[in-house]
Amino acid sequence: MTPKVLAIRRAPATSARSLGANRKLRHGQIFRPAGLALLCFALLTGCSTHSLSLFHPKGPIAATELHMMIIDAVIMLGIIIPTALLVTWFLWRYRASTSRGSYDPNWSHSTTIEVVVWSVPLMVVAVLGYYSYKGVYEVNPYHPTVIARKADGAPIEVDVIATDWQWLFIYPKQHIATIDELVIPAHTRVQFHLTSAAVTNSFFIPELVGQIYVMPGMPTEQAMMVSDPGTYRGFSAALSGPGFSWMQFQTRAVTERKFARWVAHLQNSPRHLTFPAFDQLARPTINVHQTPQYYSHVQSGLFDHVIEEVRMGKVFTTPMAMTAHM
Amino acid sequence: MLVHLQGPWTPLIGRLALNQIPYDNPVIVGAFIFSVAAAAVFAGGVTYTGRWEYLWRNWLTTVDHKKIGIMYILVGMVMLFRGFIDAAMIRTQQVMAVGPQSAGHLGALHGYMPPYHFDQVYSAHGAIMLLFAVTPILVGLMNIIVPLQIGARDMAYPYLNAVGLWLTTVGAALVMLSLFVGDFSHAGWVGLTPLTELPYSPGVGVDYWIWAIQISSVGTTLGAINLIATIVKMRAPGMIWSRLPVFTWTAMATNIIGLTAFPVLAATLFLLTLDRYLGTHFFTAGMGGNIMLYTDLFWVWGHPEVYFLVLPAFGILSEIIPTFSEKPLFGYTAMVFASLIIAGASWMVWLHHFFTMGAGPLVNAYFSIATMLVGIPTGVKVFNWAFTMYRARMRFDTPMLWAVGALFLLLIGGLTGMMLAVPAIDFQVHNSVFVIAHFHSMVLLIAFAIMGAISYWFPKVFGFKLDERLGKRVFWYWVVASIMVFVPMYTLGFMGMTRRLDYISHPSWLPLIVLEEIGIGLYWVALYYQVKQIYVSVRDRRKYRAGPDAWWTTRSLEWMTHSPVPFYNFAVTPVVHARDEWAWRKEQGLTSLRPDRYQDIHMPKNTPVPLILGALSFALGFGLVWRIWWLSALSITAIVIVLIVRSFDSNTDYVIPAAEVERMERQGSGASGTTDTGRYPADHTAGKRRFRAARPQNR
């Protein structure tokens, strides 16, 4: 069990603010006590706070998403808890076994109450709708305003291709590629282009960025930025077949210098990635230990090539042997 | 034009082969032995007591809406049990498969099921629970109660009703068969493309899933037509719209959804079938197909589907709560409109199931707000139930406990639903076990309502009550079990646990997962007491006998006929004067059930045709799954012929003469000409003594 003190130090609102990425995040202060309460509730049923990855955002997008969650939960709890209390009170007070409640056998209408019960939720939805609308732009995968404002310098571009059942990360500018390991510099905008060679997956690094689907035959985009160097778990969050549970990857956010060294190192990797080599690696594979692989000299245009091939009807068929009686 | 298949195919038996029967898997063999034993015990029992003819005459060929309803519920219960076994298997796999070091058994890398098998288990669980357990039970309840509540003799189309039943049963039977012959879909209950396309699902699993759902959804659509027509056309004189009981109103709203949404599912599955059988390109990623089209079409049905299930549950609460509050429902008009608004709005929110697909911000924002708007009429319902309890005199019999439990589940599920409805939040929790926890709060609400409905209407249908003490025990075990299973799931969702995991890489999640497993144990205890309750109540049914008005404070028309309800429902159709007619009559002291004079009754005759159609549809489904073309062609031809032959039969009704009705009323179930309102039968007073003094003297 981690001591509670630690939990409070790492409370979501605090870490969100410490980012300083977004002035709006100060709202977090208002909701901080409630956020803590929520965390404590989670703690009651949970064990280690380290695992509550959603409460430890390490990038502006995840932080905004957490912030949204707290706003929404607090507002909703503000109406759900009183309702629950009201019901409980009625249940207690008007139970038949006491004569305390004043029984009124025909009372079944009150215009005042009707007006209130329709209009209060309406107002609450209006508020939530406003936040939701705002949030949609802040974390819009194609153009997240929480990052755009900060972005200076050229972003790192990464093309992500999901296969059955591995992740291929291509750095098109650097002509290198990795499997099941994503390495990026911290404090830099990372621009993802994503597609799949086989079936739909969902690209997700909880502490850094929310999900986006990775679909065959079409590209999607995602942008993110890491505020703390470290290692974060990424994985597919959409069922894609037998190898799905093992479709994970490590995200290592490192300093600019380390990143440059890593790239240079990889560029000397003996294995090259050509179109035919891709066809080999994209065959159905369960990478049980997520062992990373590295490639250099990635044939340029591989990402578009994969999309084009899928559009032309290319499939990486799951062999019957992987399904029958497994 | 037929597609190229992996694996062998022969004209005679299609893809079927001996190795499709998993006799080497001990779990399945065990299940098979259990099923065969259960069937043998049943058949043996029927033979031993010489009841085959009774079974045939009174059940298999019946067109009586109450018996059909009972059979719907029985099918649903069996499937609920199967769904529960699946749930237990899911949880057991997950508790065994935590951490890279966890052991594997029976050939699995972790746990005891390899991924492909595990995937089938939760896919079957989801499909079964929604479509073959909860749906039949609710349809069955509507079948039994709606005609009674509106004072009708039967449904509008009794024969069609039986067809619907057997088609639903065929769907369930196909799912059960897939366990023993071949496999079931591994692609989740939603079966998203391209995973369900032939290259990625080369076996027969997805075909089983398609045809089971396709055939039973025809049944559901027919049922919807029948219920709407019944409500519109068969109401007793005086049963104007503004007097319709709220359960009937929700049945109306639900079946409007059913009638319009299920055809969309049928069309979607049909196109997927073409892809898998003829190699077309509707939902493929390449060759001009569009995978998002499937996702959209599926959820255009899938979202209304969950409201299809929840609305009758709301209706049940609206019946139970007033009865045990001894008050009319608060805000009748608002309740009716809320139901209709929910039904209508359910069509406009489907995209919230895939906010993460990368639609533009405006699209996401629209669907987010539309989704949240549904919370308003739902909230109105919650508040109206609450104000029904205000200044009430509440008793907490078993049905009321379930209803109150359901109310709280709705609050929890609603809270989390409103979180999911915000895209910026959904990006983090989509496809996590947080979603699982959200919708299990909601589906458990339905399960609670069902349990409440069964204990509430049981005496109406069978003439005796279920044991209260055991019923309450079942309730409390369910409550604790549900908390143990699903509250940790919310936490795990915050920890980033994805749904549908065969192997769980985080050892630190183990404690919570163990907690869930203990919850499953408590469900088993609940199930034990459930069975015991039924056993005890049937054994001592004399002791539990109930009059027409089983709960003494009921309000609607169904309580105005005998318990058990005679096959003609009401000897003479009642005339309706008030919204809660029975409560009104009790107030006026008009509680006699004996009409001034009896009349001839027209009744539909029994017919084996629906059963035959069911059997043929089963053959059709089986033939199509295994691509046995001759069998499919033969059975479809036979179906058409049977339909045509039946259409020539004009001798489908018969008449019971008035004198005969009178004789049956005098000596049959309705030995008592008047009800015993206000007079508690001696053996019921024990538990009620405490508040009995406070009741007004009913006439």
Add this chain to the structure above:
Amino acid sequence: MGLPKIKIADLDAETLWNDGHRTIDVAASDTTVLWDSSHHEHDAISTRTFGFWLYMLSDAMILAALFTAYAVLRHNYAGAPTAAQIVHPGYAFRETLLVFSSVLAFGLTMSALKQGSRAGVINGIVVSFLIGAAFLGMEFHEFSGLISQGITPERSGFLSVYYAIVLVHGLHMVFGLLWMAVMVVQIMRQGFTDNVVYRLLNLKIFWQFQAVIWVCVFTVVYL
């Protein structure tokens, strides 16, 4: 027993829709009528027709889903022939004429039914049947031509949906013809019983509905 033979003249739309629930409102103080002793039967024909309308609604939803698919896939040619290359509006227009004449013939059938003329009804049905069969013949010709040129549905998303939508309509037409054939036999054997009359009324709805769908197919797919 036998259900009362209905009077054909009553069968206008008014009576079909408004068989009406008599609303009996009796204040409790009056002599209260508790049981309905007026021995009225629910009008079987109107109940049946109502149910059929509901069925048609569900069928319309199936077609709505197919048209949605069409709207999404219509330009997904994937290198296979395009709409412009395989669709012949002129030919389809002649098909349209056939559909409408068949519906017209069936309309005449219904007026014969009002007069209670067996021969009129049977002749009318036979004529609609033949015209309907001619339509299917044209459709068969069109599609066998496409297939013989190797333009099969599995070549592209567009072709898939094109085949599906036109042939689903065609399947409905086949079903309608089968129904007509059965009705002819039933009229000959049973005359205008309740059952036969409601089936003819439903068949009329069904047949007209197919014309409506064809108009949609024609304008969306062929024009």
